[in-house]
Amino acid sequence: MKNNKFTLLILGVVAVTGFWISWVSLNPSDEKAMATFVSVNELINNKINKRIKLGGLVKDGSIVISETNQLECNFVLKEGSSELYVKYGRTRPDLFKDGAEVIVAGQYNNGIFYADELQTKCASRYEGDLRNESSYNLTEVLQ
Amino acid sequence: MEILRDYGLIFISFVLSMIYAIEPLFMSKLVDINKRDDHNSLKRKKVMIYRQIKELEMEHDIGNINDKDFAKMRDELKKEVSELISQIKSK
Amino acid sequence: MTPIAGGVALSLAFGFGLLAVLTLLFYNKYQDQRLFLVGQRLALGVSFFIFLATFILSYQLIISNFDVDYVARYTSIETPTIYKISALWAGQSGSLLFWLFILSIFSTITILQNQHKHHELMPWVIISLTVTQIFFLILTNYVTNPFQPTEADFIVANGNGLNPLLQNITMAIHPPTLYLGYVGFSVPFAFAFSALVNRDTSPLWIQSIRRWTLVAWLFLSMGIILGGWWAYQELGWGGYWAWDPVENASFMPWLTATAFIHSIIIQEKKDMLRLWNMALIILTFTLCIFGTFLTRSGVMSSVHSFTESSLGPIFLFFVFFIMIVSFGIMYTRLDVLKSPRKIESFTSRESGFLFNNMVFVVLCFAVFWGTLFPVISEAVRGTKITVGAPFFNQINTPIGLILLALTGIGPLLAWRRTGSKSLIRNFTFPLVMCVIAVILFFLVGFKGYVVVSFSLCVFVTSAIMTEFYKGIRARKNKFNESLHLALMKIVSKNRSRYGGYIVHLGIVLMFIGFTGHAFDREKEFSLQVGQVDHVAGYEFELLKLTESERPNHYAWISELKVTDHQGTFITNLYPEKRVYFHRNPDINRRQPHSELDIYSTLNKDIYSIFSSIDNDNKTAFLKIMVNPLVRWVWVGGYILVFGTLIALWPRKEK
Numbered sequence: 001m002k003n004n005k006f007t008l009l010i011l012g013v014v015a016v017t018g019f020w021i022s023w024v025s026l027n028p029s030d031e032k033a034m035a036t037f038v039s040v041n042e043l044i045n046n047k048i049n050k051r052i053k054l055g056g057l058v059k060d061g062s063i064v065i066s067e068t069n070q071l072e073c074n075f076v077l078k079e080g081s082s083e084l085y086v087k088y089g090r091t092r093p094d095l096f097k098d099g100a101e102v103i104v105a106g107q108y109n110n111g112i113f114y115a116d117e118l119q120t121k122c123a124s125r126y127e128g129d130l131r132n133e134s135s136y137n138l139t140e141v142l143q
Numbered sequence: 144m145e146i147l148r149d150y151g152l153i154f155i156s157f158v159l160s161m162i163y164a165i166e167p168l169f170m171s172k173l174v175d176i177n178k179r180d181d182h183n184s185l186k187r188k189k190v191m192i193y194r195q196i197k198e199l200e201m202e203h204d205i206g207n208i209n210d211k212d213f214a215k216m217r218d219e220l221k222k223e224v225s226e227l228i229s230q231i232k233s234k
Numbered sequence: 235m236t237p238i239a240g241g242v243a244l245s246l247a248f249g250f251g252l253l254a255v256l257t258l259l260f261y262n263k264y265q266d267q268r269l270f271l272v273g274q275r276l277a278l279g280v281s282f283f284i285f286l287a288t289f290i291l292s293y294q295l296i297i298s299n300f301d302v303d304y305v306a307r308y309t310s311i312e313t314p315t316i317y318k319i320s321a322l323w324a325g326q327s328g329s330l331l332f333w334l335f336i337l338s339i340f341s342t343i344t345i346l347q348n349q350h351k352h353h354e355l356m357p358w359v360i361i362s363l364t365v366t367q368i369f370f371l372i373l374t375n376y377v378t379n380p381f382q383p384t385e386a387d388f389i390v391a392n393g394n395g396l397n398p399l400l401q402n403i404t405m406a407i408h409p410p411t412l413y414l415g416y417v418g419f420s421v422p423f424a425f426a427f428s429a430l431v432n433r434d435t436s437p438l439w440i441q442s443i444r445r446w447t448l449v450a451w452l453f454l455s456m457g458i459i460l461g462g463w464w465a466y467q468e469l470g471w472g473g474y475w476a477w478d479p480v481e482n483a484s485f486m487p488w489l490t491a492t493a494f495i496h497s498i499i500i501q502e503k504k505d506m507l508r509l510w511n512m513a514l515i516i517l518t519f520t521l522c523i524f525g526t527f528l529t530r531s532g533v534m535s536s537v538h539s540f541t542e543s544s545l546g547p548i549f550l551f552f553v554f555f556i557m558i559v560s561f562g563i564m565y566t567r568l569d570v571l572k573s574p575r576k577i578e579s580f581t582s583r584e585s586g587f588l589f590n591n592m593v594f595v596v597l598c599f600a601v602f603w604g605t606l607f608p609v610i611s612e613a614v615r616g617t618k619i620t621v622g623a624p625f626f627n628q629i630n631t632p633i634g635l636i637l638l639a640l641t642g643i644g645p646l647l648a649w650r651r652t653g654s655k656s657l658i659r660n661f662t663f664p665l666v667m668c669v670i671a672v673i674l675f676f677l678v679g680f681k682g683y684v685v686v687s688f689s690l691c692v693f694v695t696s697a698i699m700t701e702f703y704k705g706i707r708a709r710k711n712k713f714n715e716s717l718h719l720a721l722m723k724i725v726s727k728n729r730s731r732y733g734g735y736i737v738h739l740g741i742v743l744m745f746i747g748f749t750g751h752a753f754d755r756e757k758e759f760s761l762q763v764g765q766v767d768h769v770a771g772y773e774f775e776l777l778k779l780t781e782s783e784r785p786n787h788y789a790w791i792s793e794l795k796v797t798d799h800q801g802t803f804i805t806n807l808y809p810e811k812r813v814y815f816h817r818n819p820d821i822n823r824r825q826p827h828s829e830l831d832i833y834s835t836l837n838k839d840i841y842s843i844f845s846s847i848d849n850d851n852k853t854a855f856l857k858i859m860v861n862p863l864v865r866w867v868w869v870g871g872y873i874l875v876f877g878t879l880i881a882l883w884p885r886k887e888k
Contacts, residue, residue: 006577010592017596021603021629030624037608037618053620070846070855071758091758091845091857094470094827105622149239156286157246160279164250167271183351184438191441195503201728204708207648207656216650 040082053105060098088115095120240290241381247283248371281338288335300390303382310395320406327380336417358428404464412457416522418450423519452878459871472859477626482605483525490518493594509571516560579651586644642694664696687749733881743870750863770860771799788816807831809844838862
C-alpha cells in the first residue's frame, strides 16, 4: 500500500475522531451529561441557571428527613463559610451523615438547590481521608 | 534492646549485600558473555522461523492462502532458515 | 523486627538503586563486563531491601503494633487477620510500598530469567526498572512513609479498624490484581526502551516480552472486572461502571495495551509497525503511572479522592519525565524505526489489525478527553465543567461497536492479501447470520444501538465459529481425527490464535451484558409487612421485618417475596440495613450500610436495596432494580480469562 494511501487513512481517522468528539462535546444528548462545577459562593452570588455540581461538607445537625416520606431529605451544604440549602429525594448513600464530604448535582432555584445526584466519598482511604475525623477511636480506646 | 538487634541485623544485611554486589570487581578474568549470547539468539531466531513455517502450513491447510502465495512465502522462509543454520554452524 | 528497621531498609533500597543506575551507566561507557555484574547485583539488592521492608510492614500489621501510624489507621485488634494483611494495600503509603514490592518481584524475575539472554539489552532494561523503583522509593521515603510512627503522647491500645465497607474478599483482591497489571507493563516497557536506546530492530525482544505483556494484560483485565463486580455487589447503585475518573484511569492503559498486544503480533511476524508499537508501549506504561497518580492525587473530583496532596506534582513530574525521555530518544532513532515492509492491501489482516489499533487509540483518547474535560474546560474557559456517564456513553458507544465489528472482521482476513474467493468463503456465513439477526431483532421490537450491538454479537460469534470450523475441518482432512480430537489439537497447536478467539468470544458475551443496560428499570418505594408493590412486571411483598444484633453490627432484615406477573413464585430476597459500630455513643461514628440481595439469572438480575427504616412505623424503604443480562458480563469475563490462559499455556521446546 503506498505511503500516500496510508497517511490519508490516518488523517481521515483523526479528522472523523476530532469531528465526532467535538460534536458530542457541544451537543450532549442527555441533560445530565455535563455539569458546571462551581463553589457554593459563586453559585449564590451569580445565581447560575445551568446544571451545577457542587462539593462541600454536610453541616452538622442540618440533615432533616421528611416525616411522611423517608426518601426526601433536606440538609445544608457547607463550603468554607458559604452555606446552601439542599433538597434531595432519592436513596441516600450509606456514608451520608453530619460532616460527610459530598458532591451534589442539580439545579439552583430561588435560594434552594434541587439535587438529583448525591455522592459521598468512597470509603477506600487514599487522600485526606482522615482530615475531618480525629485520628483514633479514643473514646473506646483510652485505658 | 530490640532496636539494637534490628539495627545489627540490618547492618549485617547491608554489609553482606555490598559484598555480594562488589564481588565481580575482583574477578580477574573477563567473562566473554557476548559470544555465547549471539549463538543463543541465532538459535532462537531459527526456532521462530520454524514456527512461522508451521503456521504458514496451517493457514494453507485451512484455506486462507492459495497454493501460489503459499509456495512463494514458504520458500522465502526456508531460505532464511538455511542461511541462519549455516551461520550457526560456522560459530 | 521493629518498624525502624523497615524505614532503614527503604533508605538502603534507595541508595542501592542510585548506585545500580550509576554503575550501569558507567558500564555503558567503559564496557567492563564486571561493572555490568555489579550493577545487576546492586539492582537485585534494591529488590531485596524492598522485600525486607514489605515483610516488616506486614509483620507489624499482623501483630497489630499500633506504634506504627499506618497500622493504627487501617487495622484494629478486632480486624480479621486476612484484612490485617490486605491492609497492606488499603492505605496510600502501604499501597505505594506494595507497588514497589510487586515491581521488585518482576524486576528480580526479569534479571534472573535473562542472565544468558539479551546481553545487549539488559543494562538499559535494568536501568529502566530501577529508575521506576527509585521514583516510588522517593515517595515512600520522603513523602508518605509507611513506617511513620504514631503521633500520640499516650499508648494507643487499639486502632481505627478497617471500614466494614471494605471488609470483603473482592475489595481485598481488586487492588493487588490491578497493580499486578499496572506494574506488569514496566517490563515490556523496559525492554522496548532498551531496544530503542540500543537501536535493536530484531523481533527477538518482542518474543521475550509477549508473555509478560499478556500476563500484565490479564491482571489488568481481571482487576477492572473485579472493580466493576465489587461496585455492583457492594456499593448499591445498581451499576458496575460509572466512567468515574479512577475507573477510566485503569481503562485507558487497558485500551492501549490491548492495541499493543495485537500490533506486536504483526511486528513479530512481519516486522512492521515498529514505530507504532514503540509509541504504544510508552503510552501504555505512562498511562499506568498516570492511572496510579489519578487514584492518589485528587486532581479530579471523584468518589475515590476529593482532596489534594504533595503526591500529585511528583507523580506528574515522573509521567512527563517518562514521556519526554522516551519520545525524545524515539525521535533520535526514527531511522531505525522505519519498517522495511509495507502493508500491501486493505483486505489484509495487517491492515485490519492496524485499523483496530487506531480505533483503540481513538477510544482511549475519547475516555481521556472526557476524564480531563474539567481540567481542560477550566484552562480554556475558566469554568470547570464535569461530564458524567451519559457523555461517555454517547461518545463511546459507536466507537465500541466499531471495535466489536472489527473483532469479527480481523480473523477472517488473511495475511498480506485476502483474495476475493477467500473473502466470499469466509464472510458469507457471518454476514448472512448478521442480516438474519438484524431482521429478527427489529421484528422483536428492538431499536437503534440495541439492534446494532446484538447483531454484531451474532456476526462476531459466527466469524469465530467459522474459524474453529475451518481449523477442525483442515485437521480432519489431513489427519482424519475425530471432532473432539481435532478441536483439542488445533487449539493446542495454535494456542495464541485460538486462545485469542476465545477471548474475543468473552468480549462478545460482555457486550451482550452491556447492551442489557438499555433495558434497566428501577423503582423506590416503601412497604409495611403485608404490603406489595410492583416493578417491571414483578410483584414484591414484604413478608417479614426482623432485627438482629450481631458481633460487629446491628441489622434490620427484610424478607421480600418476589413473584412474576403470572403469579409464579420467583424467589425470596433478604436485603438488610446494617449499622456498624452501633454501640458507639457518638452517633456520627456509627456506620450504616445497606447489604443488598441480588437474584441473578442469565436473563436478568433482580437487585434489592434496603435504603432505610422507619422504626416507629415499621416501614421499610426499598429500592428495586431489574437489570437484564448483567450476568453475561461476568460470564464473559470468565471466558476472557480462560482464553488468555490458553494463549499463555507454555509450549514444550523441542
